[in-house]
Amino acid sequence: MSRIFNFSAGPAVLPLEVLQQAQAEMVDYRGSGMSIMEMSHRGKEYSAVHAEAMANVRELLGLTDEYEVLFIQGGASLQFAMLPMNFLPKDGAADYVNSGHWAAAAIKQARLVGQVKVVADCEKEIPARVPEAAELSWTPGAAYAHITSNETISGAQWKSFPVTDAPLVADMSSDILSRPFDAKPFSMIYAGAQKNLGPAGVALVVIRKSFAEKGSKGLPAMLRYVTYVENQSMYNTPPCYSIYMLALTTRWLKQFGLERMHRQNRDKAAKLYAAIDGSSFYRGTAAKHCRSDMNVTFRLPTEELEERFCTEASKAGLKGLKGHRSVGGVRASIYNAFPVEGVDVLIGFMKDFERRCG
């Protein structure tokens, strides 16, 4: 077995220990004589896994009993629709901050459901950034206010969250559990699992119970948050294996420690940004004060050099560095499970590449 350094933006690298445990348990889960994939979701083995996944998230986010931890299929993209379907009334409006590609994607889906007010727009700005507090013109009486905590494509990240009168909702798909934060100001947080939580196939939704209860009552059951609240996300068969992997990944994170993970994430990103800033060959694409600790984006002098950089890096075992097809450039996604060593190897490669081609 030879593992490569996987800079993929998501699905993304998982902790090796987690994969090895899943491998060992694949055919016979803890002497049950079955794979976790083959078990009734209402049986005692899977129920314990499901409960652990919820408890781990609750502990890591420091959630009070006011919140429920839900697991919903369809990724963050289905949340883009469920959120307004539940909470955006026909005669109301919801506030959205347009900070980039993913914020814009959420806005587009919400507009199919109701009225959206864009309270600030820096989607297309280069360098990429999130708005300053002073730029945000919140709508009085808005149904909710939506932000995107980290823009995976542009590499811009909120370093502190805005204060809003309306219920605050965040898409935290690409930086959830990468750093401690106070969940109390949020009415809802959602995140596709496939960056920091586990494999694709499940979205984590943390929701204030009183907010969930305000959701539209006429929707089909699978599109109502209360259905998941009332059934511990087992109204129908949940995506058991994705949730099992999420339980293992959050267990691994608990053992490592969230504060310690945050320091490691900052150090990993800081080293990479220092390598970029210390060179006139590489050039960061996000504004310095909101550079993402998860997705480090940069350009080279030409697109030809960028392509050669990614091709040669791939041959050297540094995979998935190509920027998103919508923006080009280079992107190093360095989520929780991405090893420190891989950052050092990338920096070494960057120096060598600059020496040869700069």
Add this chain to the structure above:
Amino acid sequence: MSRIFNFSAGPAVLPLEVLQQAQAEMVDYRGSGMSIMEMSHRGKEYSAVHAEAMANVRELLGLTDEYEVLFIQGGASLQFAMLPMNFLPKDGAADYVNSGHWAAAAIKQARLVGQVKVVADCEKEIPARVPEAAELSWTPGAAYAHITSNETISGAQWKSFPVTDAPLVADMSSDILSRPFDAKPFSMIYAGAQKNLGPAGVALVVIRKSFAEKGSKGLPAMLRYVTYVENQSMYNTPPCYSIYMLALTTRWLKQFGLERMHRQNRDKAAKLYAAIDGSSFYRGTAAKHCRSDMNVTFRLPTEELEERFCTEASKAGLKGLKGHRSVGGVRASIYNAFPVEGVDVLIGFMKDFERRCG
């Protein structure tokens, strides 16, 4: 490792060879240095898996180019909602056959969206059955006609499908790919994967392209079938690992042969029904002409004996035999991957139990 006989109704037993292959490939998929769970869904390795899953389904169901094979999250339960949201207009009606628990669940969700006509109702009949052709009073001009090919809980299965003027739609969650059938009369077929196709976390949807295009245009992208058609089910990150397991499971089925699988399924079920009919202690709960080959349901003289039967069977390595909590009794789910040997062991156990307790 000691595998038990897993009669679970779903999630259900998977082929041992498939699990062993998944285990071997878990940490390093075919020399890529990554797990299939960690890869970009747009990379060449996962794209090949995704394409194989679609091609296997297409081949096994004998689909023409008029059909698209889609993978959608949310299970059959989300299909209960997506189907009427897409195809049931405000001024129209859809026909549903109420053949049992799952048909009733589909009806309940459709009624939240629009007008439903129940063209026949035998939901609560004992013995369980599906309606005769003569009982079905289809509505002229119905938006579509919906059936449930196999009722997992009651153990009643359609042995031939009705002919309808309206587009025919079937929930085939619990018997898809257990037998050959002509897909041409169907406009849409859907099935949660966790019985015959793989693990939970993905639903297979086979849809006639011209039908998909008739879907409501105002819905959020994730709730429109055309979104999946136009993006080969990669509009957003698909549930990659569930689809990988579906690819392996359908590959295994292709190697075994669908006709041969059908014969094996019929033989497995026939042996069990013969054991039931040959005893006055056990009593089948589905009408003989529509007994399911997938879910064999029966009762014992008392609930106490049923509980003792399931407890002792479980100790003997025969797990998951307890009937659904809504109906009680005993249920042996014997999907494609359930081994012939396990049926023989169950019959032996039944004879011994009757001798001791009858």
